[in-house]
Amino acid sequence: MNHPFFSRKKFIFKVFQTSAIFSLSPVLGKLYAYGKEESQIFRQDPFLYAENIGLKKPIEKIILTATIAPNSHNTQPWRIKIESDSSFLLYGDDKRTLPAIDPINRQFYHTQGTYLELAKLAADALGYDSKISLFPKGIPSAKQMNVLPVAGFQISPIKQRTQDSLFLSLPKRQMNRSEYSGDWITEDESKELRNLTNPNSIQLKFILGEDQIQSYLPFLIDSFAMETNLKAQNEVTRVWFRKESEDVYSKRDGLSLEGNGVSGIKAWIAKKFFLDLSYEGWHSEASKNASIELFKSQAKSSKGLVLFISKGNDDAKEWIRTGMDFMRFSLAAAGKNLAFHTMNQALEDYPESLGFYNEIKSKLGLQKKERIQLLGRLGRSDYHYESPRRDLKEILI
Ligand SMILES: Cc1cc2nc3c(=O)[nH]c(=O)nc-3n(C[C@H](O)[C@H](O)[C@H](O)COP(=O)(O)O)c2cc1C
Known part of the structure; x- marks a missing residue:
């Protein structure tokens, strides 16, 4: 690689x-x-x-590699029980849910899906077929997460080699929150992304061209501002924000300024003079405005938008399958050297966000059964930041 x-x-x-x-x-x-x-x-x-x-052991390599999957707020809400050299059980970590912004665990289950798909691609790269059984003992309630697994994962030696090229793009994949530059995403690029992703469950819808993109930006920006101005929702980011390097690399989870596309002298100044993780500081008008301004500059530099739309029961299984396709898409984008950044404030399941959701859905003219699960911006950028992952011993049961 x-x-x-x-x-x-x-x-x-x-x-x-x-x-x-x-x-x-x-x-x-x-x-x-x-x-x-x-x-x-x-x-x-x-x-x-x-x-x-x-x-x-291959199973250990697969389990570790899959932790590189994108996951909501870098919470890494996975727990793994290794059953044998060829199988493990994946559980959701109920201590790493985000109820204020994700009250029905939609993104939590997307995040289980990204893990499973990356585990599958890693197994394939090591020469193994994998069999995934979702909720083998039923879908857990919030209180049952520690006892009812999200999935069983089993590997067996590959019968016919069809290595999925997406795995090769893993070193380049990251959530790129920097300002994008360069050309608009073209129709051809969107077709290539669709082909490479080869989604199993969701439909990909691209918004391309300056005028079209512009017409969706107010939804993204206004919903971010709305979320930032809600105490409980804004508090989630404070709790998961890591300011100093020592914090980033000792906790090895959460969000950071560098992960938000701010590095070098700008990050130094922000940390020294502005960024304040105290409750009062974080929720102050100055701090909220700075965060909204940063988001605006990110959103306005979008060179294309992409939406992940499902058409089934909108249940936990569908959310996992969405996450699996999302994993594939994020690798496809990395493979084409395109930057990608998910922005979901207009798609969340609390009342203030639902208003934005309904507006976007009707602007897109979607049918009743169709559900926008996730959306993101695309563009071009050389920025890189490899967000950390926790030690495996934190995840193993
Ligand atoms: C279901 C899901 C929802 C996400 N939502 C957002 C979001 O709204 N805004 C954002 O900046 N990143 C979002 N992310 C990206 C994660 O924060 C990111 O994957 C995580 O911090 C790890 O960083 P990495 O992907 O660069 O490894 C989301 C990721 C997933 C899987």
């Missing part, structure tokens, strides 16, 4: 250093800290990274 930031030689040297430290002694092991470079190295070649931290 190619990655612009690391030569393979440097990577091997680095992971050798890492594994050497791990094996020397538990005391020395503590000196090794997960940081920015490790986060990048992990994404560059997750299988090699897994080996070098002692995960040799």
Whole structure:
């Protein structure tokens, strides 16, 4: 796998250093800290990274690699029980739900789907077929998440090799929240994205061309401003925001300024003079306005929009399947060197958001059964930020 930031030689040297430290002694092991470079190295070649931290079995490599999946607020709400060398159970983590912005767990289940699809692609890349059974013991209520699995996942040696090329784009995939530049997304590019994604469950609808895009921006911007001005909803971002590097790489989850497309001197100034994670600071008018202005500049630089539309029962199974297609799309975009950023404030299931949802749905002329599950902007950008993932021991049951 190619990655612009690391030569393979440097990577091997680095992971050798890492594994050497791990094996020397538990005391020395503590000196090794997960940081920015490790986060990048992990994404560059997750299988090699897994080996070098002692995960040799295919099932372990698959479980670790799938944590790179996009997930709501980088909460990583997954719990895994390894059953055997060829199977695991995936559970939702009820301590990592976001009720204020996701009251019916729609995005929570999308996030289970992204994990499962990436696990499937990782298994394929390692030479295994996978069988996924959704909710093998029934759909859990909020109180049953720890006992009723979201899915069973089983691998068996591949019968016919049809390696899905999407997996090769994993090192380049990220949620890119920077300002985009360059040309508008073309009709041909949207066709290529559709073909590469090859969705199993949802329909992809593209909004292309300056005028069309402009006509949807008010929904995105106004719904973001609405959410930012609601205490409970704005509080979710505060709780999951990590300001200093030490916080980002010790907690290894959540959101950050760098992940929001702000880096270098701008990030330094923002952290030093503006960004305030205290309750009063975060909810102050100045802080909310700064966040809305940043979002506006992101949204206005969109070079295309994409919507993920389902047409079934709009239930937990459909949300998981949506997440699976969303995973495929995000890899397809990475493969075409396109930047992609999900923006869902107008699609959420609390009353203030529902108003925006209904307006977009009617503007699109969708049928009653059709449901916009997710939407995002597309464009071009060289910005990169590899958001961290937690240690596997935090996820394993
Ligand atoms: C279901 C779902 C909903 C998301 N919604 C948003 C969103 O509204 N705004 C946003 O900036 N990112 C959104 N994201 C992106 C996540 O925050 C992102 O995947 C996570 O922080 C990890 O970063 P990475 O994808 O770069 O690895 C969403 C991701 C998923 C899977």
